[in-house]
Amino acid sequence: ESAPAETGRPQKYVGSRVKRVEDRRMLLGQSKYLPDLEVPGMVHAAFLRSPHAHAKILSIDTTEAQNLEGVVAIFTGADIAAHTKPLVSVLQRPESVACTKPLLAVDKVRHVGEALAVVIADSRYIAEDAIDLIQVEWEVLPAVTDAEAAIADGAPQLHDDIPNNNIGHIEYTHGDVEKAFAEADHVFSKRLHTHRHMAAPMETRGVLASYDAASGDMTMYSSTQMPHFIRTLLVPVTGLKESQFRVISPEVGGGFGQKCHVFVEEAVIPVASKLIGRPVKWVEDRYENLAASAHAKDVIGELEIAVTKEGKMTAMRARYIGDGGAYSIYPWTSLIDVLPAANTTTGIYDVQNLSYVVDGALTNKCQTGAYRGVGWTPGHTLREVLIDEIAAELGLDPVEFRLMNVIPSEPYVSASGMKYDGGSYRESLELSAKMLDYEGFRTRQKEARAQGRFIGIGFSPFVEPTAWGSHVAKANGFPAEFYDSASIHIEPDGSVVVTNGLQNHGQGHETSLAQVAADHLGVRLEDVRVIEGDTGRAVYGMGTYASRSAVIGGGSIMRAAADVKKKMIQMAAHALEVSPEDIDLYNGVATVKGVPNKSMTVAQIAGMAHFGGAARPAGIEPALTATRSYDPPETYTNGVTAVIVEVDPETGLVEILRCVAVEDCGTVLNPLILDGQVCGALAQGFGGALYEDLIYNEEGQFLSGSLVDFLFPAATEMPAVEIAHIETPSTVTEGGIKGAGEAGTISGAAAIGNAVVDALREFNVKVDQMPIPPNTIREMIRKAQAA
Ligand code: MCN
Ligand code: SMO
Known part of the structure; x- marks a missing residue:
């Protein structure tokens, strides 16, 4: 089904449901993930981690552990600090306050799970046993576990150089917000706390580093989403030289944003390997991943919306407080949640008066970082749930109310300054309503109620910022250029x-980007091999996150392909004695237009380019190669998640009866892969809505340290997703492509929240947190009844 017709134009792999070339090795268990790798002489690392949320390290005694047979070396925080620099996380904007994270804690620990020593031993078992033999004397300090309390006066200070535990207080205003609120007929407000949850990739993190003293070369395997960029970021930390530092990301079993940071373990393991002169491997266990990688989306949001009596929203005023945990994550900082939340406050609505205030609190918990949908999720959930509340208050239909306020489908600049490149905002909402037979739904809902059933419908139309280019990075202050x-x-x-420079960890790049290359070169798909994730084999780039690979990878491939194709055509024209305009290069064959039997294969052209000597046209260099870059302008995907749920008010259980996903990501590369992206993102959105909650008690003890305590949906909890695509090609990107990786995770929770409220309409419940597991839904009903 994959190959385009041998004849007939235009050739098009792009847009067809090509099966993923990477699946065979995965389904047969032949893929090599980090834990599968073995290097001769390899030893194993385990980390000593803090049992306290906040404590001084008075002394640390490794003598007994050193003496255990099979222990190769032990490094404490001070030992590692002597050979490295700490991670310093800061945005390039004046409000951002730098946060320093030692690679291993030296004087003080700031959250349960923070690493303070590493043991290297002949086996992981021995290393773990030695960990138990290390004696630490602690002075336990009071912990702060509430974001608002943390930035209030009098809270225990986590870092000497961060007053008020705040890594950034940012204020923004556009338009005349005060006036709009003063003149509004109605003002509605809401507070919603999206609790911290996390990516929880099936494969945890891991590092294997091997230093070759003879050459000075370091080879590091890491389960990372950004091999080149972590190498660059590790240079000042480790003192290694980029030309002698190869980072390879093997098969990666899910990243979902968690693996697009630089973690202390990724610095400690190569440094340890250099110090002991042997390859060192560390594979993260599940507790470590849950307690000490990166949590996410812990945002308290408050939103006020001004509305006229005709139902037009005129202004929004927002406040977002992020709980960044104990350290501002490197390199993006823990503002990676609150800033995106603030940027997308107005969503798909035409509201030109906006103000927001953002604070980045630090608390004695695991650091928070990027996770699919980042802070767009909490901001979006707050807005969309409030919009349903407003519609109900005003007696308006929630879909109608949204359509009354929707932005035009033409390019539009939001009040926060985002340049939407056009989309199907109205059309997608109408389509989702049609797919769920919204017209007939209220009747069906009444009938169900008569039978004692509580069903409800929830709409969640979204914009998905994708493929950030460098000027978006600059506007936010992110410390990178976002070309590839x-x-x-x-x-x-x-x-x-x-x-x-991308890194494929489930997005099917080996297939979808090969489709782009094949089309734009005019070669056969089966002749194209896409190589990523290895600084030793692939050209430099920033890695895969922020739904950037289809747009930026696709765009740079199109550009390089155009150069190579031009050269192939020149060679073929020369050999076939016609002018380049007369050559048609298609499906691996260059043919003289109108003369089907006068042709040359790409293999013949390549042979000529490499070994043709005098047969090559004069003045043309040998070989067929090109390297090009692409740094796109802003592009925004849009769509709608809409669900019908049934709620049991007795047990608080929610069942998703139907789920519709309308997605518009411009030109689609591979609909089969895209559908997988849509479903996967939705599973994570629904997880954040119904199950996932990382819990700390008031002392800062971590209560969610296993997958028994931290629940996420499995295939059995996922509904069948009915997917529809609208293709509004981007007006600004190469090929009209927009990204697509995060939509469902941004929009899923709001759809569920709205549907649950709708199902329980007669109880008049309100959603003020995510997730809403059964006990919370029972609590919502009790609260509403008490009011
Ligand atoms: N695609 C398409 N047409 C488009 C856009 C995308 O066919 N117009 C398809 C392509 O096959 C492309 C894939 O969807 O390869 C994803 O494209 P893109 O939106 O560019 O996202 P990235 O490849 O840059 O992947 C990052 C994105 C993010 S940010 C997270 S988080 C996430 C996600 O991808 N993590 C994932 N999806 C994931 N899927 C898996 N299996 N594992 C993860 O860790
Ligand atoms: S959170 Mo996705 O890797 O941008």
Whole structure:
């Protein structure tokens, strides 16, 4: 089904449901993940981690542990600090306050699970046993576990150089917000706390580093989403030189944003390998991943909306307080949640008066960082749940109310300054309503109620910012440039190698980006090999996150392909004695237009390019290769998640009866992969709505340290998703592509929240937190009844 017709134009792999080339090795268990890797002489690491939320380290005694047979070395915080620099996390904007994280804690620990020593031993078992033999004397300090309390006066200070435990107080205003509120007929407000949850990738983190003293070369395997960029960021930390530092990301079993940071373990393990002169491997266990990687989306949001009596929203005033945990994550900072939440406050609505205040609190919990949908999720959930409340208060239909306020489908600049590149905002909402037969729904709802059933419908139309380019990075102060590059080589036999700086960890790049290359080169798909995730083999780039690979990877491949194709056509024209305009290069064959039997294969052209000597046209360099970069302007995907749920008010259980996903990500590369992205993102959105909650008690003890305590949905909890695509090509990106990786995780919780409220309409419940597991739904009903 994959190959385009041998004849007939235009050639198009892009847009077809090509099966993923990477699946065979995965389904057969042949993929090599980090834990599968073995290097001769390899030893194993385990980390000593804090049992306290906040404590001084008075002394640390490793003598007994050192003496255990099989222990190779032990490094404390002070030992590692002597050879490294700490991680310093700061945005390039004046409000951002720098936060320093030692690689291993030296004087003080600031959350349960923080690493303070590493043991290297012949086996992981021995290393773990030695960990138990290390004696630490602690002075336990009072912990702060509430974000609002943390930034209030008098809270225990976590870092000497961060007053008020606040890594950034940011204020923004656009338009005349005061006036709009003063003139409004109605003002509605809401507070909603999205609790911390996390990516919880099936594969945990892990590092294997091997230093070769003879050459000075470091090879590091890490389960990371950004091999080149962590290498760059580790240079000042480790003192290694980039030209002698190869980072390889093997098969990665899910990242979901968690693995697009630089973690202390990724610095400690290579440094330890260099110090002991042996390869060192560390594979994170599940407790470590839950307690000490990166949590996410812990945001308290408050939103006020001004509305006229005609139902037009005129202004929004928002406040977002993020709970960043004990350290501002490196390199993006823990403002990675609150800033995106603030930026998308107005969503798909035409509201030009906006103000927001953002605070980045630090508390004695695990750091928070990027996780699919980042802070768009909590901001979006707050707005969309409030919008349903407003519609109910005003006696308006929630879909109608939204349509009365929707932005035009043409390019539009939001009050926060985002440049939407056009989309199907109205159309997608109408389509989702149609797919759920919304017209007939209220009747069906009444009938169900008559039978004692509580069903409800919830709509959640979203914008998904994707593929941030460098100017978006700059506007926010993110410490990176967001271009990427692609390199294309046609080998002498005509087979094609595409490399880029992205990292495929489930998004099907080996297939979808090969489709782009094949189309734009005019070669056969089966001749294209896409290589990513290895600084030793692939051209430099920033890695895969922020739904950037289809747009930026695709765009740089298109550019490089155009250069290589032009050269192939020049060669073929020369050999076939026609002018380049007369050559049609398609599906691996260059043919003289109108003369089907006068042709050359790409293999013949490649042979000529590499070994053709005098047969090549004069003035044209040998070989067929090009490297190009792409740094896109802003592009925004849009769509709607809409669900029908049934709620049992007795037990608080929610069942998703139907789920509709309308997605508009411009030009679609591969609908099969895209559908997988849509469903996967929704599973995570629904997890955040119904199950996932990382809990600390008041002393800062972590209560969610296993997958028995931290629940997420499995296939059995997922509804069948009915997917529809609208294709509004981007007006600004190469090929009209927009990104698509995060939609369901942004929009899923609001859809569930709205549907639950709708199902329980007669109880008049309100959603003021996420998730809403059964006990919370019971609590919501009790609260509403008491009011
Ligand atoms: N796609 C398409 N047409 C488009 C856009 C995308 O066909 N217009 C398809 C392509 O096959 C593309 C894939 O969807 O390869 C994802 O594209 P894109 O939106 O560019 O996202 P990235 O490839 O940059 O992946 C990052 C994104 C993010 S930010 C998170 S978080 C996430 C996600 O991808 N993590 C994932 N999806 C994941 N899927 C898996 N299996 N594992 C993760 O860790
Ligand atoms: S959270 Mo996705 O890796 O941007």
